[in-house]
Amino acid sequence: MVFSMSMTFLLALFWRGVEELSLRKMQTNLKRLLAGQEVVQVADPDLDASFKSLSGKLNLLTEALQKAENHSLAQEEEIIEKERKRIARDLHDTVSQELFAAHMILSGISQQALKLDREKMQTQLQSVTAILETAQKDLRVLLLHLRPVELEQKSLVEGIQILLKELEDKSDLKVSFKQNVTKLPKKIEEHIFRILQELISNTLRHAQASCLDVYLYQTDFELQLKVVDNGIGFQLGSLDDLSYGLRNIKERVEDMAGTVQLLTAPKQGLAVDIRIPLLDKE
Incomplete structure (x- = not known):
């Protein structure tokens, strides 16, 4: 009976040692896999199957993360492109139009300078000043948006x-x-x-x-x-x-x-x- 108990105890110690050794090998393989290195074969068939299952799941997760990252980059590029188009549109709709209006008024003044009385010329010059002030403010707004605080x-x-x-x-x-x-x-x-x-x-x-x-x-x-x-x-x-x-x-x-x-x-x-x-x- 003592012999039977001793054998049982020794078998328990043996299997515990095998399990610990297999788990250590499995942990080592997981670390190597995460580091992108070649893995060492695990001797235990059951643990080997578990490891292969975990390895497959890890590969699936890696692929999913890569797809998510690619999708995020694509979204970021799309946002940047939309922002470029919006800024170009804002420049055209505001500053460009305002400068064009100021140019037209000044061109008219230069052509009619000798015929315009002082008061009318002053009124038109005030209009040009107001337009240029608005253009300057709009340009500052665009620059603030282009160079945001981080x-x-x-x-x-x-x-x-x-x-x-x-x-x-x-x-x-x-x-x-x-x-x-x-x-x-x-x-x-x-x-x-x-x-x-x-x-x-x-x-x-x-x-x-x-x-x-x-x-x-x-x-x-x-x-x-x-x-x-x-x-x-x-x-x-x-x-x-x-x-x-x-x-x-x-x-x-x-x-x-x-x-x-x-x-x-x-x-x-x-x-x-x-x-x-x-x-x-x-």
């Missing part, structure tokens, strides 16, 4: 403060900013910062506003970004009627499982209220 190592609040300071320096907008934010996940900070940049760009291009108020409030479960201007507003219709910038904002918010509400009417300004759930504090 978060880099700054917090979201620091980045917003720098962005709004630059906005006040380069435009006629009166800007206010109120916030109570403590710590946010980096990914949410980046998304919110890009959304605010897009909202500011939209205000500068379309709103004809003199004031812009930015609110950023955080609770245990939610982040709220609210941006309000006193511009011309618009008749709110379907999503298809929104500008490319506002549609892009909606897509970004939905990517974070958030919601966005627009409150506007002709001559009543625009309020954009964005809510993002805070499920992960890391």
Whole structure:
């Protein structure tokens, strides 16, 4: 009986040693596989089958990640191309047209200089001055959008403060900013910062506003970004009627499982209220 118990004990130790050895080999092979190196064959048939199954799943995951990365790059290139076309269109619709109008007025003045009285010439020159001032402001707006502030190592609040300071320096907008934010996940900070940049760009291009108020409030479960201007507003219709910038904002918010509400009417300004759930504090 003692012999039987000893044999049982020795067999248990033997199989435990085999299992530990096989598992160590399996772990080694997994590490080699992840490093892209050739794997060593595992002796145990069952563990070998398990390893092959894990290897196959890992290959599938790798392929899926590669496809996702390629899709992300394609989307990024598409966004860049759309942005290039939008900037070219904005240059044509604003600065180019304004400079053309100024050129036509100046050309008329030069041809009629001897026939125009002093008062009429002064009126036309004032028109040219106003057009050039508008063109200069529109060009500053486009440059602000082309060379956006980056978060880099700054917090979201620091980045917003720098962005709004630059906005006040380069435009006629009166800007206010109120916030109570403590710590946010980096990914949410980046998304919110890009959304605010897009909202500011939209205000500068379309709103004809003199004031812009930015609110950023955080609770245990939610982040709220609210941006309000006193511009011309618009008749709110379907999503298809929104500008490319506002549609892009909606897509970004939905990517974070958030919601966005627009409150506007002709001559009543625009309020954009964005809510993002805070499920992960890391």
